[in-house]
Amino acid sequence: MKTHILSGTSIFCSILVMALFSNCSPKQNKEKAQPVNKPVTETFTLSHGALNTAIKIPAELTAFREVDLYAKVNGFVKAMNVDVGSQVHAGELLVRLEAPELGSQQSGAQAKLKSLEAVYIQSNATYQRILETSKTPGTISKNDVDIALAKKNSDFSQLDAARAAYRETDNIVQYLTIRAPFDGVISARNVNLGAYVGPSGKGSELPVVTLKELKHLRLVVAVPESYKSLIKISDTVQFSVKAYPGKIFSAKITRRAGVMDTQLRAERVELDVYNDDLELSPGMVAEVSIKLSGDKNGFLAPKNAVVNSTDGVFVLEVVNGKIWRRPVVKGRETDSLTEVFGSNLKDGAIYIKHASEEMHDGASI
Structure with a gap:
């Protein structure tokens, strides 16, 4: 009786285990049978194209024309007609000098010129009279005519030399005035009335005044060697300056050096900037944005x-x-x-x- 109960229990457990295996095994086999997804390798088709980019480079604004004006001769400042900030026009008188010794030289040259003019007038008149008289046979020998002609030519040569000497002294006296070679603004003044000035290194270490053109500026950019082939004349360039945040200026490439700077390995490129309203000034640092056209190859x-x-x-x-x-x-x-x-x-x-x-x-x- 007791043995029969144990056997029944064992049979029941066996049936239960078989049911569990029958429910679980197919599911596990099904999961194992699922395929494993491999990662997909992305590809693309290569094609020709131009990569259009832009580079930003620091640049500097300079005056289109700038000159340090020295006295051409030694002298003292007699009059100063300009000061820093004065706007001047081409040919305008800026500074007048005085040098008494030059006045004396000019007076001496003028006196000598007048003296030789009188001598030549006399010798020319003598020659003309002798020549006219010689036309009558037996009155004046041919030798006397030749002597009179030689005297006339000699006096004319001396007169011509005196005229050249007078023009030279007159030109030197003109050096006592300093005039503006072009329109611009006086950016520096280094002397006052009465100062002794002269040519650079011979009386003046500093220029009398410095003149800069403001309505026409140069924007100077050093373009790195790797971008040399990507820029060309007439390309439009945009730039900005710190004095006017958010404002964009534009200019066109006008000149390029064509050679590399041996230190920076960059090419000097210049753009003309027209500054009629005088917003910009020489010496300003600008940030330039240059658009680069790609190589279609x-x-x-x-x-x-x-x-x-x-x-x-x-x-x-x-x-x-x-x-x-x-x-x-x-x-x-x-x-x-x-x-x-x-x-x-x-x-x-x-x-x-x-x-x-x-x-x-x-x-x-």
């Missing part, structure tokens, strides 16, 4: 597609489901694109979008 690739490793710079081309490295030379970059150049690159070919140096030649994707 290059290719555009996603930035992550270009691998820069110890083996070199390359992109990964997909050919028949396999990966192959293609060496490239990088150009300019934006946040998402990179210019690439290479002889093995093909327009319309498929390349890996997110490449890495762990991907080797011949690997399948």
Whole structure:
């Protein structure tokens, strides 16, 4: 009786275990049979394109014309007609000097000129009389006529030399005035009335005044060597200055040096800035924004597609489901694109979008 009860219990447990296995095993097998999803390798099609970017470079505004005016002769300042900030016009008298010795030289040259004019008038008249008389046969010998002609020519040569000497002294006296060579503003004045001045290094260490043109300025930019081929004459450039926050000025590239500065490895580029309202001033520092047109012979690739490793710079081309490295030379970059150049690159070919140096030649994707 007791044994029968135990056997029944064992049979019940066996049936329960079999039911549990029958419910669980198919489910586990079903889960194991589900396929594993492999990560998808993103690709892109390579194509030609121009990458249009812009660079920002510091620049400096300078006067289009600027000159330090010195006295041409030694003398004392007699009159100062201008001061710092004076706007002047071409030919306007700025400073007058005095040098008594120059006045004496001019008076002496003038007196000598008048004296020789009188001598020449006399010798010329004598020659004319002798020549006229010689026309009567037997009155005056041919030798006397030649002597009178020689005297006349000699006196004329001396008169001509005196005229040249007088013009020279007159020109030197003109040096006692300093006039403006062009329209502009006096930016510096270094002497006062009565000061002794003269040519640079011979009486004056500093110029009498400095004149700068303000209505026409130069914007001087040092363009790095890598951007030399991307700019050209007449390109429009925008710039700003700290004196006018938020205001944008524009100018066109007018001149370029064509050679690289040996220290900066940059090319000097100049732009003409017309400043009729005198808002801008020479010496201002500007921030220039230059738009750069890309090279249409290059290719555009996603930035992550270009691998820069110890083996070199390359992109990964997909050919028949396999990966192959293609060496490239990088150009300019934006946040998402990179210019690439290479002889093995093909327009319309498929390349890996997110490449890495762990991907080797011949690997399948």
